Amino acid sequence: MPFSTQAEDENDQYILVASLDNVRNLSNILKAIHFKDHATCFATTNGIKVTVENAKCLQANAFIQAGIFQEFTVQEESVTFRINLTVLLDCLTIFGSTPLPGTSTALRMCYQGYGHPLTLFLEEGGVVTVCKINTQEPEDTLDFDFCSTNVINKIILQSEGLREAFAELDMTSEVLQITMSPEKPYFRLSTFGNSGSSHLDYPKDSDLMEAFHCNQTQTNRYKISLLKPSTKALALSCKVSIRTDNRGFLSLQYMIKNEDGQICFVEYYCCPDEDVSDSEP
Amino acid sequence: MRFRAKIVDLGCLNHFTRVSNTISKLAKTCTLRLSPDKLYFILSDKVANGGVSMWCELGQGNFFDEFQMEGVAADHNEIYLELTPENLSRALKTAQNAKTVKIKLTNKHCPCLTVAVELPSLSSSSRIVTHDIPVGVIPRKLWTDFREPTVPDFDVSIYLPVLKTMKSVVERMKNLSSHVIIEANLKGEMNLKIETDLVCITTHFKDLGNPPWASEDASQDRDSENMAEARIDIKKLLQFLAGQQVNPTKALCNIVHNRIVHFILLHEDVSLQYFIPALS
Numbered sequence: 001m002p003f004s005t006q007a008e009d010e011n012d013q014y015i016l017v018a019s020l021d022n023v024r025n026l027s028n029i030l031k032a033i034h035f036k037d038h039a040t041c042f043a044t045t046n047g048i049k050v051t052v053e054n055a056k057c058l059q060a061n062a063f064i065q066a067g068i069f070q071e072f073t074v075q076e077e078s079v080t081f082r083i084n085l086t087v088l089l090d091c092l093t094i095f096g097s098t099p100l101p102g103t104s105t106a107l108r109m110c111y112q113g114y115g116h117p118l119t120l121f122l123e124e125g126g127v128v129t130v131c132k133i134n135t136q137e138p139e140d141t142l143d144f145d146f147c148s149t150n151v152i153n154k155i156i157l158q159s160e161g162l163r164e165a166f167a168e169l170d171m172t173s174e175v176l177q178i179t180m181s182p183e184k185p186y187f188r189l190s191t192f193g194n195s196g197s198s199h200l201d202y203p204k205d206s207d208l209m210e211a212f213h214c215n216q217t218q219t220n221r222y223k224i225s226l227l228k229p230s231t232k233a234l235a236l237s238c239k240v241s242i243r244t245d246n247r248g249f250l251s252l253q254y255m256i257k258n259e260d261g262q263i264c265f266v267e268y269y270c271c272p273d274e275d276v277s278d279s280e281p
Numbered sequence: 282m283r284f285r286a287k288i289v290d291l292g293c294l295n296h297f298t299r300v301s302n303t304i305s306k307l308a309k310t311c312t313l314r315l316s317p318d319k320l321y322f323i324l325s326d327k328v329a330n331g332g333v334s335m336w337c338e339l340g341q342g343n344f345f346d347e348f349q350m351e352g353v354a355a356d357h358n359e360i361y362l363e364l365t366p367e368n369l370s371r372a373l374k375t376a377q378n379a380k381t382v383k384i385k386l387t388n389k390h391c392p393c394l395t396v397a398v399e400l401p402s403l404s405s406s407s408r409i410v411t412h413d414i415p416v417g418v419i420p421r422k423l424w425t426d427f428r429e430p431t432v433p434d435f436d437v438s439i440y441l442p443v444l445k446t447m448k449s450v451v452e453r454m455k456n457l458s459s460h461v462i463i464e465a466n467l468k469g470e471m472n473l474k475i476e477t478d479l480v481c482i483t484t485h486f487k488d489l490g491n492p493p494w495a496s497e498d499a500s501q502d503r504d505s506e507n508m509a510e511a512r513i514d515i516k517k518l519l520q521f522l523a524g525q526q527v528n529p530t531k532a533l534c535n536i537v538h539n540r541i542v543h544f545i546l547l548h549e550d551v552s553l554q555y556f557i558p559a560l561s
Contacts, residue, residue, distance in 0.1 A: 087480050090456050094484065096449035117481075127446060129484040 306524025
């Protein structure tokens with residue numbers, strides 16, 4: 001068999017092939033949703049979406065568009081598999097997570113299909129690592145049915161404005177209460193912990209506020225333990241969009257710039273903890 | 282039995298501190314052997330430390346400005362001490378900018394290695410910090426337990442890759458597996474492999490080069506591509522890679538197929554050998 005067709009055949013047997021010059025463009029964004037061991041990966045010609053869920057109440061999605069990769073081919077309409085994210089991240093960072101300046105790890109990721117492992121080829125400075133990570137039966141992921149037409153309130157903040165607040169959240173409080181309103185206090189984060197309640201207000205004309213579209217006063221509570229993992233995404237992001245819909249569902253969208261200046265998104269959805277009447281402060 | 286030594290040069294002091302830190306990372310207790318020319322830090326292969334052994338040798342002339350010793354007897358001019366290297370490291374930590382460091386064998390309640398650190402001071406009076414490190418004096422009849430390990434008849438000898446890269450790889454592998462297979466051949470190739478239910482990982486290093494003696498000794502009856510391998514405790518390997526602070530100019534390893542891996546780090550006048558036995 002001539003060499004050329006042999007090489008083609010090799011690529012043919014994979015239903016997903018993705019190459020990346022700098023593996024950190026993938027590993028960093030996956031770290032932002034790494035709060036559980038298992039993740040579900042969906043690949044289409046648009047790119048890869050990686051989903052992690054907790055307690056049927058929280059879902060985190062990382063989107064890595066096809067454009068981030070130097071090579072990206074998907075042979076089928078969509079490719080889905082479940083994988084151990086902890087193992088995947090250990091493999092992706094096998095050459096260390098803080099590289100020597102001027103070096104980067106290149107990645108080639110291949111998947112042959114159902115029942116096959118995900119194969120990673122990583123190369124740095126002439127050293128090659130081959131990883132075969134076993135894949136698992138994909139599980140259905142939650143559909144939060146979060147529709148932009150049902151969004152009632154939306155705020156876009158510079159992430160630094162939220163970083164400190166989240167880093168200092170009173171973890172003795174079971175919930176984080178978020179108030180969004182066209183009137184005062186506009187945007188308020190409240191906790192009710194052992195040592196008392198705390199309220200943090202953001203004025204609507206704050207420099208940190210990039211957009212403020214609130215139509216109706218809404219106060220919802222979210223389990224703080226569920227929201228805490230989103231701090232990882234917050235730490236990496238430059239902007240965050242906070243939205244709530246008519247059911248009180250929360251969507252946090254983080255805009256993350258990678259080392260090559262490209263933009264990726266990580267999104268967290270969270271169910272409200274309980275209904276609180278609008279009149280309560 | 283007498284011993285006293287003095288370090289004045291800051292470079293020598295830092296170097297000696299790094300060696301001492303390395304030893305304290307690799308062994309909880311070890312034997313310090315003193316001879317007129319050399320110091321040795323020795324960890325012999327007891328079952329308690331998982332069959333790992335260590336042999337670190339340094340020439341005293343390159344570290345100490347003064348070095349006086351008198352062994353147990355004229356015909357056995359050596360001293361063997363049992364030491365917790367962590368204590369020595371801690372004592373040297375206070376000596377980072379010291380003017381002089383004196384180390385001597387004393388007898389205060391029990392035998393001690395006394396480290397006296399003279400710190401720089403703005404006034405005319407000097408500041409001296411003294412650490413008394415309890416040691417055990419090892420009687421002569423036990424000295425034979427601490428003989429230099431014989432270098433086994435290895436199948437493959439190979440230079441190691443950049444230790445930092447190797448350390449990162451082994452660090453990640455340690456999260457996933459408790460042991461690692463290290464294999465190498467006489468074509469300068471070395472692989473690190475783990476295999477678990479979740480994942481199989483192989484890291485390939487190539488063009489590492491084999492020391493000249495490797496080809497002299499072994500290659501006649503050995504196919505150069507043929508791998509010699511050993512499955513070893515990954516924690517012991519990481520301990521070695523993460524613990525070493527000697528910045529070796531040469532680093533190599535010898536593999537006896539399915540028996541032992543022997544690492545050698547060389548830095549000018551310091552040599553560190555580390556032996557990790559293969560798991561069955």
